[in-house]
Amino acid sequence: MQPEIFFDSEKCTGCGKCVQACPEGAIEIHEGRSRTDRGLCQGIGKCAEVCPNEARSLMGKHVTAGEVFKEVAADSIFYQRSGGGVTLGGGEPLAQPKFAISLLKLCKDAGIHTALDTCGYARWETVKQVLEFVDLVLYDFKHMDPVEHEKYTGVSNDLILENVKRIHHDLSVPSIARIPVIPGYNDSVENIEATAKFIITELGNETNVHLLPYHRLGESKYDSLEKSGDTVYITPSSEEHMAELKQIVESFELAVYIGG
Ligand code: SF4
Numbered sequence: 482m483q484p485e486i487f488f489d490s491e492k493c494t495g496c497g498k499c500v501q502a503c504p505e506g507a508i509e510i511h512e513g514r515s516r517t518d519r520g521l522c523q524g525i526g527k528c529a530e531v532c533p534n535e536a537r538s539l540m541g542k543h544v545t546a547g548e549v550f551k552e553v554a555a556d557s558i559f560y561q562r563s564g565g566g567v568t569l570g571g572g573e574p575l576a577q578p579k580f581a582i583s584l585l586k587l588c589k590d591a592g593i594h595t596a597l598d599t600c601g602y603a604r605w606e607t608v609k610q611v612l613e614f615v616d617l618v619l620y621d622f623k624h625m626d627p628v629e630h631e632k633y634t635g636v637s638n639d640l641i642l643e644n645v646k647r648i649h650h651d652l653s654v655p656s657i658a659r660i661p662v663i664p665g666y667n668d669s670v671e672n673i674e675a676t677a678k679f680i681i682t683e684l685g686n687e688t689n690v691h692l693l694p695y696h697r698l699g700e701s702k703y704d705s706l707e708k709s710g711d712t713v714y715i716t717p718s719s720e721e722h723m724a725e726l727k728q729i730v731e732s733f734e735l736a737v738y739i740g741g
Contacts, residue, residue: 482576484524484541487705490514492536499528499537517707546583550591553584557593566594568619575603578611585614598659601641608644609652618656619691619741620645624667625675633666642679649684656684659741661693662726664718673726677733690730691741694718 495513507521508528515528515536526539553567560566567588574581574597581597588595597611598619612618623638624630630638648654658680662668680688695717703712718726723739730737 482572484526484539484543485706486517486522486524486526486528487538487540487702488515488517488707489536489705492534494534494536496533498531498533502527502531519707546580546587549584550587553588553593554591557591560593564594566596566616568596568598570598570619573600573602575599575601575607575611578603578607581611582614585611589614601644602636603640603644605644605647608648612648612652612654615654618648618654619659620648620656622658622660622676622680625672625679629667629672642683646683649688655687657689657691657741658684659691659693661695662718662723663695664715664722668718668722668726670725670729673729677730677735681733681735686734686736688735690735690737692723692726692730692737692739693741694723694739 493514495510495515497510497515499515500508500510503522504525504527505521505523507518507523508515509518510516517528524539524541529537529539567585569581569585585595585597594616595614596617596619597615598621600621600623601608621641623634625638627637627639630636630641645656648656658676660667660673660676677690680690695715697715697717700712700714703709727737727739
């Protein structure tokens with residue numbers, strides 16, 4: 482939820498300028514290179530400004546909905562020609578609903594198609610208020626077993642599944658079901674079958690399914706955030722396994738795409 486400092490240790494010469502510049506005293510030199518106490522760092526970015534070697538950079542910044550919309554509006558001709566639009570992703574856009582509503586409303590007023598990419602874990606009132614300005618929902622299905630869901634995400638899937646049913650039945654906003662396929666976590670035949678069964682039963686066959694193969698693009702970011710210890714190394718699924726899962730979803734007469 483906050484800007485963070487990316488650090489490339491290969492570029493650091495240990496000059497100490499960042500140590501002097503940090504108002505929080507969050508940086509020290511250790512074994513010839515700078516090291517950040519992430520608990521103290523406020524993501525202000527003074528260290529990035531003074532680093533002579535671009536070893537530090539500030540990722541993320543606070544912006545208003547109006548500022549983002551200016552960027553969006555600059556590409557509006559492109560959206561008209563391509564039939565595209567704006568997708569709010571994340572992170573999680575429902576975690577900052579006021580901002581999401583302001584930006585989506587600006588887009589809708591300008592006639593720009595809007596989509597929301599969400600995990601669906603939010604109070605129904607919040608979901609309803611945001612979706613008033615959304616044309617299409619990209620909805621994550623991580624695991625159908627509530628116990629497994631809680632084990633890996635920290636929360637049960639009860640609210641998430643209830644919300645997607647209400648989006649379909651009460652609001653009639655079209656959705657795409659997105660399943661991030663994480664080997665060893667949710668890629669079993671049983672889980673994919675259970676997910677497809679839920680989608681066809683509750684959302685109908687007009688809901689397309691996207692199977693999203695796990696990728697490793699995030700791993701280098703953990704290094705840059707000095708959080709390598711948090712990295713879980715997972716081998717992506719084989720093409721054969723993805724094809725098998727696709728066939729399972731198709732057997733429920735749902736349209737399925739690998740990727741999304
Ligand atoms: S200012 Fe840059 S090069 Fe100097 S110690 Fe800090 S990160 Fe390293």
